[in-house]
Amino acid sequence: MHRLIIISSLALAFAGTIPSAESKPQKINDVYTAHFEYDFKKEKDVNKCISRASAALARNGLSEELNSKVDDDGQYGYVYAWNPDRTAVAEITCDREKKVSVLGYSRYASDTDLTFKIFKLLRDSNW
Numbered sequence: 001m002h003r004l005i006i007i008s009s010l011a012l013a014f015a016g017t018i019p020s021a022e023s024k025p026q027k028i029n030d031v032y033t034a035h036f037e038y039d040f041k042k043e044k045d046v047n048k049c050i051s052r053a054s055a056a057l058a059r060n061g062l063s064e065e066l067n068s069k070v071d072d073d074g075q076y077g078y079v080y081a082w083n084p085d086r087t088a089v090a091e092i093t094c095d096r097e098k099k100v101s102v103l104g105y106s107r108y109a110s111d112t113d114l115t116f117k118i119f120k121l122l123r124d125s126n127w
Helices: 002-017 047-059 112-123
Strands: 028-037 064-070 076-082 088-095 100-109
Touching: 028 112, 047 064, 047 076, 047 088, 088 112, 100 112
Parallel strands: none
Antiparallel strands: 028 100, 064 076, 076 088, 088 100
16 A cells, blocks of 8 residues: 555656747637718718728638628618637627727737738728
C-alpha cells in the first residue's frame, strides 16, 4: 500500500512538471452596435437608406445572402448580410418615423482588433 502511494505521488508530480502545449488564442463572438440620428430630408420612405446600407455592407466584405426588407408603408426597413466564411454578420436598420439608423455587427474570431476595425469601417460608411 505504501508503495502505491509513493508511485501515485510521483505520477502526479511528473504530470505537473510536463511542459504544457502552446495554446492557441480562443475565438470569441464580439458584438458592436451604433445608433445614429438619420436625417431623411425630403425622402418619403427608407428605400434610399436601405439601398445605401446594402452597398455599405457589400463594400466591407458582407455580401453573402444580402437581404433586405421594407415594411408596407416604407417607414421602416432593414438589410443584413454575412461574410463569405459566415463568421461575421451585420444588420442596418432605417427607421424614418424615429429618424434613426442602427448598425449591428458581430464577428466570431480570435482577432478582436480586426473585428473592431471592420466595425469602424461600417460605422463610418455613409448610408
